[in-house]
Amino acid sequence: MSVASLKVNGRVHKVDVDPKCPLLYVLRDNLELNNPRFGCGVGQCGACTVLVDNHAVRSCQLTVASAVGKEIVTLEGLENAGKPHPVQAAFIAEQTFQCGYCLNGWVMTTKALLDRNPSPSDVEMRNAFESLVCRCGSHVGIFAAVRRASESAKRSA
């Protein structure tokens, strides 16, 4: 065990944990941030996605030690002063998702995608999402929400 300093959603937290512990369990169990979710623990589904320096990263595959000094953002950190992030607003407007357990991965990956490529083509979008799982099959609504978020980003640009 050792004390690590993690910057999550703009706040610095000191946690006394095994430095080899994946970030996921520290976010969930030490910081009580629920939205990075355990789906597979082997980086195949994306349910645990967080933004690390604005890149979508699987927190089940990232040790606490290697997250130190990085800007970490979870789904909880997307809202700004109580206002939904435009990506969240787009998913809400499209009424996307069934159970929603996977949505953390889709919403965070969409944010990272649109920040780099505000107008992804259909192929670019599918490529960015190929490593994510939605077991319920809500993909039609997911694609519609990404297009909506892309349009709204263009309008406000």
Place this chain on the structure above:
Amino acid sequence: MAPKLAVSRREFVKDAGGLLIGFSLADSAVLPRVLAAASPESIAAPSPSRLDSWLRIDKEGIVHVFTGKPEIGMGVSTAYAQIVAEELDVPVDRVVLVMADTATTTNQGGVGGSTSIMLGSKPLRNAAANARYMLTQLASRRLGVPVEQLDVTDGIVSVKGSAKGDATKSVSYAELASAGDLNDALKVSGDGFSLNVVGEGKPKDPSEYTVVGRPVPREDLPPKILGHFKYVTDVRVLGMLHGRVIRPSGVGAAFVSLDDSSAKAIPAYVKTVVKGNFVGVVAENEWAAIQAAKAVKVTWTAPQRAFPEQKDLYAYMRSAQVKASKETLRRGDSAAALTSAAKKVEASYEFPFQSHATMGPGCAVADVHTDGITTVWSGGQKPHDLQKGFAELLRVPIDTVRVIWAEDAGSYGRPGFEDAAADAVLLSEAAGKPVRVQWMREDMTAWGTKGPAVLCDLSAALDAQGEATAVEFTSRAFSGGETHFRPGDAGNYLGAQLTGIPNTSGVDEFAQWGVESPPYVFQNVLATAHVIPAFHDSASPLRTTHLRDPEGPATSFAVESFMDEIAAAAGADPIEFRLKHLTEPRAKAVLAAAAQKAGWDTRTSPKKGASSSGDVATGRGIGLSTRNGTYVATVAEVEVNRKTGAVRVTRFVCAHDCGLIINPEALRTTIEANLIQSLGRSLKEEVTFDRSNVTSMDWVTYPVARASDVPDRVEVVLINHPELPSSGAGEPSSRATAAAIANAVFDATGARVRQAPLTPARVKAALDGVRSL
């Protein structure tokens, strides 16, 4: 007695510190559910004959609805809110639901069989109608005018024609509810799914509906998308330990010994629990539990070779001794018709074991007190059955066990959330502390319950004019219920079976044609279903249970593929052939609606040029499914890569009729998701195994639909029948997908694939078969 909430805010706050520190009081989205969870007056189930067991109005005018049904991700909670808001004439956002807590909600049998709207909404509608009746009676007395002269708008009862806001001519539900006794006895009928109540107040006529039928946004989605929602994975109880299970080395392997010396070096490791062949670890945090489960070395006896080689599965099923048989349809003399047929069509179809493989592996929290009150939080879709089963497992009275449902990842039947909860119960009992268990991925995919493998043989007779005169159907399948879909006894759970408790409640559930299947009319029909025995009777990773629409996808794959094969033999268009053998108007209407939306080109399959040698062939196929009053027709358009055998669905059109639609938007998204999930089941999903173990462990070894598989267009046609009762929508649109795709592959290439999933290798083999002819 005045109606009141189950708990006051003060009582809740008093208990919150000790019980549910993970939930925030400020979080309005979860507050109602937490209120119910935190501190009821009693943990005995409420009586369905009391109105306040179903519905309460608080002094702010919020309508609290109590239902034994959980929300499993298809929007049923919003639909219920609409139904109650409609009957009471209150805004839909003033209705909040308390769902599926055994201490505060009646036993409605949980979720199952796509019945939550069809049956489960009835007592809510009737209770709300009765509440409106009683409230308007009270208002009549208070305002001194007959009920006929009263109107209700947004929960305010006022004299017709009075000025808005005239306090002498109006009174709110909130005022009325706090002054009067709303607990007139309701008449109760049925139980489980069929539980219903009626009072003196009668529901509205559907022609008056203004809230039901509207696309009200799902109440659960904004909190989920904004990250405020709490799933069962997020329940935290003071002093809670984390558990992980260690499964045997294979089916039938017995525990011999363990060495936890390495685990003892892990800080926060607490202990290893062994009970028969059930082994689990507990630790003070989740990471330590995961590490400890890996570090503990368990020695097992050699597993049994209980399973055949996977490649021999269907040959095994064909030769296995039948355990039970059932004739489901008989009309005329099909044997005679087949003997005298001018032409016979015969085919066999194979459908594999499939896994629920929920997005999150099963998770639960159990706080066991065998000398007091035990509480279990689980996402299992039948909490009242879990209550009974856990009482039996702990050998305590049922009224000392409380199961609180909290949403888990999907469900799709009896996925194993029930087994994960039993694991938590066993570990909490042994540790003497609350324990949270979340399974690892392989615990879910490899050791979770399975949908059964099904083999169907079909034959048809055509006369000299090419008319189909007879059809015979015979299935040989593993039961759909080796593990009973109602988890109401101790032997139902994997962990319990590992402790040595036998599974005694399994049932023979047949893969049948003729019950809940398209009502085709042939002169001569014989349908028979056989069940073959489970590979292994206890704690098998290939134990079967309900997986979304139990046998529907398998039998529909067979029957709807075969209808196409007969149509081709008869030289008929696949839709015209079906229409010719149907009399039910609603079945015909969904076919016509799908055909029209898809721009169906009426002709025989395969299409002209299907046997050409271009790399990519395109085609279209149809599948019809019916289930308990719901009618679905699905058109699939596909591209088939002749070189690789890869199939891509480019378009789905799905026409759907489930009677009265409560919420068209939530219905549409549910159908879309069913189509995509069943697309994965049609093209990719197949549980793999060796002689002793399931080898589908994760998302690589058990692939499901991914972004690249999603069709370019998915179009849903909703057919509304306000004059008919609602039927189910949670499952029917997952039925016909595999056949629609297989039929489209045949249309494109002339190659018939009769084994699901339609992997590139199987399609390639079928293509090579066509080419070699």
